[in-house]
Amino acid sequence: xxNEHISARLAQFRPSHWAKDPVSAGFVRGxxxxxxxxxxxxxxxxxxxxxxxxxxxxxxDLCRLSGAGRVRWQLSQDVATLACANDAQAVxxxxxxxxxxxxxxGVGKSTTxxxxxxxxxxxxxxxxxxxxxxxxxxxxxxxxxxxxxxESDDGKTMAPVPAHxxxxxxxxxxxxxxxATVWRGPMASKALAQILRETRWGDLxxxxxxxxxxxxDIQITIAQQVPTTGALVVTTPQNVALADAVKGINMxxxxxxxxxxxxxxxxxxxxxQCGHQEALFxxxxxxxxxxxxxxxxxxxxxxxxSIGRQMDQGTPTLxxxxxxxxxNLYLNIAARVAAGLYFSGNIIPTRLYTRQV
Ligand SMILES: Nc1ncnc2c1ncn2[C@@H]1O[C@H](COP(=O)(O)OP(=O)(O)OP(=O)(O)O)[C@@H](O)[C@H]1O
Numbered sequence: 001x002x003n004e005h006i007s008a009r010l011a012q013f014r015p016s017h018w019a020k021d022p023v024s025a026g027f028v029r030g031x032x033x034x035x036x037x038x039x040x041x042x043x044x045x046x047x048x049x050x051x052x053x054x055x056x057x058x059x060x061d062l063c064r065l066s067g068a069g070r071v072r073w074q075l076s077q078d079v080a081t082l083a084c085a086n087d088a089q090a091v092x093x094x095x096x097x098x099x100x101x102x103x104x105x106g107v108g109k110s111t112t113x114x115x116x117x118x119x120x121x122x123x124x125x126x127x128x129x130x131x132x133x134x135x136x137x138x139x140x141x142x143x144x145x146x147x148x149x150x151e152s153d154d155g156k157t158m159a160p161v162p163a164h165x166x167x168x169x170x171x172x173x174x175x176x177x178x179x180a181t182v183w184r185g186p187m188a189s190k191a192l193a194q195i196l197r198e199t200r201w202g203d204l205x206x207x208x209x210x211x212x213x214x215x216x217d218i219q220i221t222i223a224q225q226v227p228t229t230g231a232l233v234v235t236t237p238q239n240v241a242l243a244d245a246v247k248g249i250n251m252x253x254x255x256x257x258x259x260x261x262x263x264x265x266x267x268x269x270x271x272x273q274c275g276h277q278e279a280l281f282x283x284x285x286x287x288x289x290x291x292x293x294x295x296x297x298x299x300x301x302x303x304x305x306s307i308g309r310q311m312d313q314g315t316p317t318l319x320x321x322x323x324x325x326x327x328n329l330y331l332n333i334a335a336r337v338a339a340g341l342y343f344s345g346n347i348i349p350t351r352l353y354t355r356q357v
Contacts (some may be wrong), residue, residue: 002065002066003031003069003286004097005065006031006038006065006066007031007174009026009058009061009062009065010022010023010031010058010062011024011227012025012029012042013040013047013054013055013057013058014292015051015054015335015339017085017335017336017339017340018044018339018343019343019344020076021252022042027042027043027044027045028040028041028042028131029041029042033066033067033068033188035303036068036069036070036099036252037068037069037070037071037072038063038066038068038070038071038072039060039071039072039074039214040055040062040071040072040073040074040134041074041075041076042055042073042074042075042076043076043077043078043227044075044076044078045077045078045079045080045342045343045347046077046079046080046342047077047079047120047124047125047205047206047334047335047336047338048077048121048123048124048157048335048338048339048341049075049122049123049124049195050076050331050335052073052075052245052286053069055073055075056071056073057071058071059071060197061210063231067121070356075152076316077124077125077203077290079096079206079338080095080231080263080342080345080347080348081095081347081348082096082230082341082342082345082346082347082348083229083345083347083348084097084228084229085225085228085229085230085255085257085258085347086223086224086255086256086257086329087226088224088225088228089196089227090227091196091201091207093201093203093204094128094201094202094207094228095203095205095206096205096206096207096230096341097206097207097209097212097226097227097228097235098116098206098207098208098209098228098229098230098231098241098260098337099209099223099226099228099230099231099232099236099252099257100112100113100209100210100211100231100232100234100243101211101213101215101219101223101231101232101233101248101251101252101272102213102215102233102234102235102248103147103213103214103215103235103241103243103244103246103247104213104240104241104244104245105136105213105214105233106213106309107213107221107234107235107236107241107265107266107326108211108265109133109176109210109211109213109214109234110131110133110136110138110139111142111307111308111311111316112129112234112263112265112301112318112333113209113210114129114131114139114143114210114311114352115209115316115317115318115330116143116208116232116330116333116334116337117129117166117206117208118165118166118316118318118330118335119165119321119330119331120205120208120331120337121166121317121328122221122318122322122331122334122340123163123331123334123335123338123353125205125206125338126202126203126204126205126206127165127166127167127205127206127207127208128160128166128167128168128169128191128199128201128204128206128208129143129166129168129169129207129208129209130168130169130170130195130196130199130207130209130210130212131168131169131171131221132170132171132192132207132209132212132226133170133208133212133213133217134191134192134212134233135212135213136212137170137171138172139168139170139172139199139210140161140167140170140172140173140310141172141311141314142311142316142324143163143164143166143168143314143316144163144164144313144314144315145161145163145168145314146172148161148163148173148317149161149173149174150169150173150174150199153340156198157181157198157199157298158198158199158200159199160199160200160201161173164168164315164316164318164319167200167201167202167204168273169195170195171191171192171195173189173295174195176349180306185299186221186347188218189218189221189222189225190258192222192225192226193225193226193255195345198224204245205207209221209228210225211298213252214252215244215247215248218253219251220242220254221251223251223257224255228257228328229258229261229341229345230257230258230259230260230262230337230340230341230344230345231252231257231259232248232259232260232261232262232298232337233252233259233261233262233266233295234262234287235248235264235265235286235289236260236264236265236266236267236281237262237264237266237267237279237281237282237283237284237286238281238282238283238285239282239285240288241285242285242288245262245289246289246293247294249262249289249293258344258345259293259295260295260296260298260336260337260338260341260344260345261290261295261296261297261298261336261338261340262283262286262289262290262295262296262298263286263298263300263333264286264287264297264299264300264301264302265301266281266302266303267281267286267300267301267302267303267336268280268283268302268303269302269303269304270302270304272307272350276320276349277302280303283286284297286300296336298332298336298337298340299329299332299333299336300329301326301330302326304326306320306326307326317330318330318331321342335352349354
């Protein structure tokens with residue numbers, strides 16, 4: 001068996017959203033042959049369980065090169081802890097924090113944050129979500145746990161609310177939605193810092209933080225108080241929303257938080273009868289912003305009544321139709337976010353924690 005040829009073939013495999021192939025990135029940990037089976041072990045430092053299926057495309061070539069009859073893929077994930085971009089104190093057990101923002105209200109930021117968190121969980125991660133949208137904490141409703149209350153046995157810390165396999169906390173669980181909206185800057189950001197640190201998140205690969213919309217002082221304060229690893233900006237294709245998205249990108253860049261990319265929501269409307277796609281709010285805006293500001297366009301989501309309806313019912317798209325085309329769009333975004341975060345970040349050595357996928 002010629003290991004060099006096998007390595008060369010593995011190195012040709014590179015999903016389009018990866019910055020490196022698995023060999024040069026150091027993900028391949030071993031190639032061994034025993035009798036008729038070629039075993040290839042990989043450890044992935046970010047989540048993407050779908051890789052297992054994609055790798056099977058290499059089976060025929062690897063069998064030919066090794067003379068084995070079949071290939072056994074041993075894939076495990078050990079999500080790397082990446083250095084956070086600011087000097088905020090780390091949250092124990094939480095490996096990476098992803099902030100979701102929008103320059104403008106109502107563009108679908110919370111919808112994207114919830115589906116992104118669920119998609120990261122589906123890809124194999126241990127995931128939490130912190131609803132930092134003090135102006136409209138909608139995540140309890142979106143996750144179908146509007147009446148839940150985080151429990152506290154010691155009066156000092158609280159257990160997050162479990163929902164659809166992820167852990168959630170929200171200012172909305174603790175005070176009525178109306179009360180939260182009257183809070184102003186310092187009070188709101190102080191309360192959030194407290195919620196972030198007093199929640200017993202346990203071990204999380206990713207904590208998604210849904211920021212309040214806008215690019216003012218409160219957003220900057222929160223982004224700086226939270227040990228953020230990277231941020232993404234949600235926008236719609238209208239010019240006015242795009243202009244605000246640019247402000248969002250600039251805000252993060254000013255405080256040195258890497259922008260993982262832009263998600264264009266309500267990009268087009270797809271007719272449920274004939275499948276015709278129509279760009280209701282203009283075309284190409286997200287792509288323009290992404291290329292002008294050198295940040296990736298992470299994905300485009302249609303304006304689809306089922307996304308809104310499923311959210312209102314507390315069963316987000318990823319849960320309501322896990323195998324559907326819309327869920328797949330969110331999974332693609334999550335895979336890009338996870339890989340983008342890893343390839344653009346600086347790794348902090350963590351205790352080795354390897355799980356079989
Ligand atoms: N792609 C979509 N297709 C259809 N409806 C959507 C889509 N994205 C979001 N919505 C709906 O649009 C409304 C606003 O979405 P959401 O609350 O996520 O926006 P937001 O940007 O977080 O708003 P705010 O920051 O002002 O709270 C919700 O009713 C949601 O269900």
